[in-house]
Amino acid sequence: MNSFQLYNPTRLLFGKGTVSQLGEHVKPYGKRILLVYGGGSIKRSGLYDEVIAQLNGIGAEVFELPGVEPNPRLATVHKGIERCRREKVDFILAVGGGSVIDAAKAIAAGVPYEGDVWDFCVRKAVIQEALPLGTVLTLAATGSEMNGNAVISDWEKKLKRGMGSKLIYPKFSILDPQLTFTVPRDQTVNGIVDMMSYVFEQYFSLTTDTPLQERFAESILQTVIENGELALKDGTNYAARANLMLCGTYALNGTLPIGVETDWATHAIEHEVSAIYDIAHGAGLAIIFPNWMKYVYKERVDRFVQYAVRVWNVDPRGKSDDEVALAGIEATRAYFTRIGAPATLGQLGIGGEMLDRMAEEAVRFGPIGNFKKLEKDDVRTILEMCL
Amino acid sequence: MNSFQLYNPTRLLFGKGTVSQLGEHVKPYGKRILLVYGGGSIKRSGLYDEVIAQLNGIGAEVFELPGVEPNPRLATVHKGIERCRREKVDFILAVGGGSVIDAAKAIAAGVPYEGDVWDFCVRKAVIQEALPLGTVLTLAATGSEMNGNAVISDWEKKLKRGMGSKLIYPKFSILDPQLTFTVPRDQTVNGIVDMMSYVFEQYFSLTTDTPLQERFAESILQTVIENGELALKDGTNYAARANLMLCGTYALNGTLPIGVETDWATHAIEHEVSAIYDIAHGAGLAIIFPNWMKYVYKERVDRFVQYAVRVWNVDPRGKSDDEVALAGIEATRAYFTRIGAPATLGQLGIGGEMLDRMAEEAVRFGPIGNFKKLEKDDVRTILEMCL
Missing domain, CATH: 1.20.1090.10 (Dehydroquinate synthase-like - alpha domain)
Structure with a gap:
């Protein structure tokens, strides 16, 4: 066995109906929220309404970044970063699977960074700061809900790269297995x-x-x-x-x-x-x-x-x-x-x-x-x- | 499977020679340290000297609470609490096995509490605040190095009771298996x-x-x-x-x-x-x-x-x-x-x-x-x- 360091500060909220705990866990981080999600499935399932109700319940102002692709794209991440800066967002909430969460992490790291967030993927820079983020997971697959890694794709250059940092672990992740019934x-x-x-x-x-x-x-x-x-x-x-x-x-x-x-x-x-x-x-x-x-x-x-x-x-x-x-x-x-x-x-x-x-x-x-x-x-x- | 919450913020530093990382991990918490340990084994093994050297290296002032018993006693915990208050201690470092760590946790919880720390054991009060603590583990047994529980004994009343809180998780725990060679x-x-x-x-x-x-x-x-x-x-x-x-x-x-x-x-x-x-x-x-x-x-x-x-x-x-x-x-x-x-x-x-x-x-x-x-x-x- 080699030497190692183990540290994982993500709080997991697991079980039926745990989305009802969303508001109280977002609250400590502020009231200006970027809601990141993918296609329309969370609207069809009613999860979107539930999330919005939770955020309204704490008096939050919600800005949205819908349409995150599977293999999330750099252009989408750029859009999210710009939105966060313009709206002075305090907290990023990802509702979806690994791609949505990865996009949210890249946005979180990109907002306080002066250069291009892609720098983190090509080892040109190291993440020094990031916005806090949380997740509501809708797909069991990538583990992104409890780690500090994100993979994004530069679609124009046909490149797919990862970034990692202790600073982009979700503060919390809500895992209700029922949300995966319709996957x-x-x-x-x-x-x-x-x-x-x-x-x-x-x-x-x-x-x-x-x-x-x-x-x-x-x-x-x-x-x-x-x-x-x-x-x-x-x-x-x-x-x-x-x-x-x-x-x-x-x-x-x-x-x-x-x-x-x-x-x-x-x-x-x-x-x-x-x-x-x-x-x-x-x-x-x-x-x-x-x-x-x-x-x-x-x-x-x-x-x-x-x-x-x-x-x-x-x-x-x-x-x-x-x-x-x-x-x-x-x-x-x-x-x-x-x-x-x-x-x-x-x-x-x-x-x-x-x-x-x-x-x-x-x-x-x-x-x-x-x-x-x-x-x-x-x-x-x-x-x-x-x- | 029932619903649950999982959260464990302790950082584990595991492997040969990890005591050399002690100073840098104590440093963020302050310079007035209560060093809690048990019998003389850490002096005989040289670990005591190594720990003191690390603490000196960051310019810390060290106060000591030696002699923590197996089945750590309330009287010892009281002594530690008093010492921390008198010396305005910032951080508690436990060097030893589960008993030493448990005593350190009870002290950490007791310092900012106005009543008797035993209240936490008999459910008369809930831990609301605690000093930060870290550990150097010398005995593989109780898991206390990575959880928020402590068990202490009131020797006069012949009672042994536990307390628990998210606030008494060690900030870090140093685990060098070599330190257990002489157990x-x-x-x-x-x-x-x-x-x-x-x-x-x-x-x-x-x-x-x-x-x-x-x-x-x-x-x-x-x-x-x-x-x-x-x-x-x-x-x-x-x-x-x-x-x-x-x-x-x-x-x-x-x-x-x-x-x-x-x-x-x-x-x-x-x-x-x-x-x-x-x-x-x-x-x-x-x-x-x-x-x-x-x-x-x-x-x-x-x-x-x-x-x-x-x-x-x-x-x-x-x-x-x-x-x-x-x-x-x-x-x-x-x-x-x-x-x-x-x-x-x-x-x-x-x-x-x-x-x-x-x-x-x-x-x-x-x-x-x-x-x-x-x-x-x-x-x-x-x-x-x-x-």
Whole structure:
């Protein structure tokens, strides 16, 4: 186990009807609120009205930034920053999924910064200050509700980049599993793949002597696997939705990477794919992850054997380590297929034309990943396996 | 799963040599420091000198409260409160195990309170304000380094009571596993039992649909079981000490009870025993817990079956649920005995004279526990099983 620092100041308000606590938790931060959201789903579901009623209840003045895209765009973030400055906003409230929350975080960091917020994504500047923000989560997937990371896309340059800071953790996040009852099937599937992928990035590590972190990761994977299928069978199964929501948060709230060297190569590769093709993050990950696994598993077969046995109940008797490891990887692919996630880029109509550009971009800061350091050729090979 | 709120603002600094970060983390809180510690072990180990050097490095003035007892006493807390008031202390630094940290928390809460700090223990008052505190942990056991609870004893009245508040979470806790290399065998044993007992209180619950919380609990138990024996074999095994230390923190940092109705009857019973006989908390728990399990397991056999199978690898084939459950309980007792924890009160020279008084005191606010509500007679029976 490596040395580490753990700090997560986000307050989680989890359960049925917790939106009714929104007003009291916004109140300490001020009365000029930027409400950030995506498409019209929160209006159709009635959540928008509930949120507005809560904010009215504390006498707040609400400014709106609707229309945040999946893979939120820099142009939208710029719009939000400008709005906050013009209206002297005190607090940003994100109501939606990971994209909406990420946009809100980027806005929060951008408002007090003199340069372009994109600087934080290309390591030209470090976040020194940010507006406070809170969230009401409507989609279990990205863990953004309880961490200090945000990913945004410069659509003109076809670039997708992340920023991170202790200053952009939400002050609070409201998680009512009922708000995810109406999440469409494909988004539920993407969320499941997202969560599992976040865990993979932190679980497949060369760091040794981390039994607790490994078991926590396996706990999340097993719980997602079981409850993902239950939620897909019946979207209004409260227990399944609640368990998924909690797994989504724990997959990326800083519990798993403590003392562990994490990987993140697959996410870097997927970012390049979805920057060009605007596919859902989860769909891209479902395609790439099992191929990454096959490409790298020999770096540490024992971890992949442990994964196969503990997470997928692969019976190791009479099998070589390689066979057990590969059975675990196959089980992963089979699960993704069973829940309806794509297995190849071809299924999404993506051919091999841009492989070179994507591989090139993925390694622009040097080799990616830690479980196995991937050079451009490695990335290209993995992408070819995905076709 | 029930609704819940999760909030834990303690910053954890974990790993080799992290004491070197002490100065910078104390600095923001002021320069008049009360240093709270126990016996002379931190002087013998050199940790005291290191801490003083760090505090000198930021120009701090240090006042000392040495001699905090295991089962820290109200009189000691009073002394600390008086010292803080007299010297206008800004920040309290606890260097030690759970008892030292608990004393520091009680002092932190007591300083700005006009009445007696004991009021917080008997629910006569609620903590409204507290001095900030930090910790350097030297013993993996109680989780006090990352929560808002403290237990103190009124030695004259032979009462042991707890207080809790969001305001007495440590601002930071420094966890260097090397500091536990010299922990004597019996204290390591007590720490192992402590951690496992904390998990039991949160794991044996009637709440359903909490698969992630259950698996997290099982993860901690399995990791403690493995690494406890390794640390006892070689006290300087860094990985084992580090894993135990991390388990101690996670056993009681608020991760396990989210959305779960917890029990805590066994701790309430143990408090009565150690208030009278001043035995180590861990020793008392090792004696009582397996007996509590035997007394209550029929309330929910499935949870005890799951415990036996997942934590102790009991093979359920050909066994009734009761047999599997009892095998898990026996495995618990056998493990405690294997590591050298006591199995009966008799082994500690305690007879049946005070059973009635202890049972009476345990239920003074009404029945205890949630897995099975225990009345005075139930507590007496469990204590008799412990003789």
